[in-house]
Amino acid sequence: MSSSSLLVIVLAAGMGTRMKSAHPKVMHAIAGKPMVGHVIDLGKDLGAQKCAVVIGPEMEALENTVRDQKADVQIYVQKDRLGTAHAVLQARQAIEGHEGKVLVLYGDTPLLTRQALQGLLDQLDQGASVGVLGFETPDPSGYGRLLLGEDGALLAIREHKDASQQERAVTFCNSGVMGFQGATMLSLLDKIGNDNANEEYYLTDAVELARQAGLKTVASVCPQEDVLGVNDRVQLGQAEQIFQTRRRQQAQQDGATLIAPETVFFSHDTQIGRDVIIEPNVVFGPNVTVNDGAHIYSFCHLEGATIKQGALIGPYARLRPGADVGPGAKIGNFVEVKKATIQDGAKVNHLTYIGDADVGSGANIGAGTITCNYDGFFKHKTVIGAQSFVGSNSSLIAPVNIGEGAYIGSGSVISEDVEPDALAITRPERRSFPRWAVRYRQAQKRKKEAKNAS
Ligand code: UD1
Numbered sequence: 001m002s003s004s005s006l007l008v009i010v011l012a013a014g015m016g017t018r019m020k021s022a023h024p025k026v027m028h029a030i031a032g033k034p035m036v037g038h039v040i041d042l043g044k045d046l047g048a049q050k051c052a053v054v055i056g057p058e059m060e061a062l063e064n065t066v067r068d069q070k071a072d073v074q075i076y077v078q079k080d081r082l083g084t085a086h087a088v089l090q091a092r093q094a095i096e097g098h099e100g101k102v103l104v105l106y107g108d109t110p111l112l113t114r115q116a117l118q119g120l121l122d123q124l125d126q127g128a129s130v131g132v133l134g135f136e137t138p139d140p141s142g143y144g145r146l147l148l149g150e151d152g153a154l155l156a157i158r159e160h161k162d163a164s165q166q167e168r169a170v171t172f173c174n175s176g177v178m179g180f181q182g183a184t185m186l187s188l189l190d191k192i193g194n195d196n197a198n199e200e201y202y203l204t205d206a207v208e209l210a211r212q213a214g215l216k217t218v219a220s221v222c223p224q225e226d227v228l229g230v231n232d233r234v235q236l237g238q239a240e241q242i243f244q245t246r247r248r249q250q251a252q253q254d255g256a257t258l259i260a261p262e263t264v265f266f267s268h269d270t271q272i273g274r275d276v277i278i279e280p281n282v283v284f285g286p287n288v289t290v291n292d293g294a295h296i297y298s299f300c301h302l303e304g305a306t307i308k309q310g311a312l313i314g315p316y317a318r319l320r321p322g323a324d325v326g327p328g329a330k331i332g333n334f335v336e337v338k339k340a341t342i343q344d345g346a347k348v349n350h351l352t353y354i355g356d357a358d359v360g361s362g363a364n365i366g367a368g369t370i371t372c373n374y375d376g377f378f379k380h381k382t383v384i385g386a387q388s389f390v391g392s393n394s395s396l397i398a399p400v401n402i403g404e405g406a407y408i409g410s411g412s413v414i415s416e417d418v419e420p421d422a423l424a425i426t427r428p429e430r431r432s433f434p435r436w437a438v439r440y441r442q443a444q445k446r447k448k449e450a451k452n453a454s
């Protein structure tokens with residue numbers, strides 16, 4: 001059977017008081033991306049035609065974040081938090097007239113995967129009207145229990161507070177993820193009441209109502225880890241850890257060597273090629289691409305950077321947004337690079353700041369070189385020609401061009417352009433005083449003796 005079109009509804013109206021935060025819960029990030037963004041992206045990944053996000057009142061920042069996800073999203077506001085069914089019904093407009101499947105996801109469940117949902121989606125495609133994604137857990141307290149019939153059909157979901165002793169012994173739990181057929185969904189949800197321990201409109205009641213209407217209801221199972229809900233900062237940390245573990249394994253499976261994987265931290269969007277070696281203690285901020293064969297030595301922090309084939313980075317390097325390190329180029333220890341292109345084979349090996357610059361191929365930048373790019377008001381550019389040699393401890397005061405093949409004498413302060421193949425040097429002439437130190441020491445010694453005697 002061909003799979004029908006998909007609408008994803010993301011519930012994100014809860015403020016999440018246990019986060020103890022000024023920001024809505026789903027704004028908190030895993031690997032640098034808000035949790036709600038992970039869930040919306042999953043919807044995109046599933047090929048959803050439409051996505052509806054239900055948020056709470058006065059959540060402007062969340063609204064903006066959702067709009068930034070570059071998906072076709074509709075935002076609905078749930079003014080009063082009257083339960084999960086009530087939340088879903090805020091997206092009534094999106095459900096009305098939707099012919100295919102509807103998937104309800106929680107914005108605070110960022111680890112869910114396509115694979116975990118596949119069984120549920122297949123069952124909907126095979127004609128189930130309501131499906132639930134469940135998980136087995138030794139500690140089911142607090143979760144809705146999935147009550148199955150003899151034949152394995154899903155009979156009902158019983159919320160913990162409303163469950164009998166016998167029902168509470170069930171360890172098969174509701175993850176919160178539910179699937180529906182658009183055609184029958186609203187007729188079921190409109191029948192849901194709030195006659196329960198919480199006086200809430202429970203989305204989970206849709207299962208029993210569907211059965212009463214003679215519709216097919218099913219449960220599908222996934223690992224508990226995939227549906228970990230984040231309610232506080234401890235769980236946020238756990239989710240981050242699981243995400244990182246998965247991402248590290250992905251990089252390894254894609255052909256990168258991680259010497260101490262547990263010490264490497266990825267961003268949600270990090271791209272790592274083959275035969276890349278990443279040494280211990282490396283942190284990736286957003287938007288980094290590492291191409292094949294590059295080697296990242298220990299203790300580097302990389303953000304907004306592109307590292308081309310075979311480049312060597314670190315140890316202790318900091319690449320900031322706009323750093324573009326060419327093939328075979330080398331960025332060494334205690335070097336900071338920002339908004340600068342380092343062409344192929346160039347070397348910036350030690351203790352240097354390169355900002356707003358273009359370093360030509362094969363150039364050698366000596367230890368302690370600083371591009372003085374900022375005058376307190378504006379940023380200016382430094383262009384360093386191919387094959388040039390900048391002596392150690394030089395200050396290049398931008399805007400300035402160093403011609404191809406030029407030499408800069410160590411310790412120079414260069415504020416005007418240097419022509420190709422020239423030597424520029426601003427070092428003061430050396431003066432020398434033979435045996436001065438001997439005379440100085442003798443004079444000082446005599447002074448000290450005179451003082452002690454008095
Ligand atoms: C819900 C399920 C329960 C399941 C559990 C899994 C129901 C009735 N219960 O319980 O079976 O085991 O999730 O974690 O569905 N939300 C809104 N508006 C509301 C209420 C909730 O947007 O009015 C959102 C919350 O922000 C949250 C999600 O829906 O993301 C779940 O709500 P929550 O109150 O945490 O449900 P549970 O009681 O945990």
Ligand code: CA
Binds near residue numbers: 229
């Ligand atoms: Ca919850």
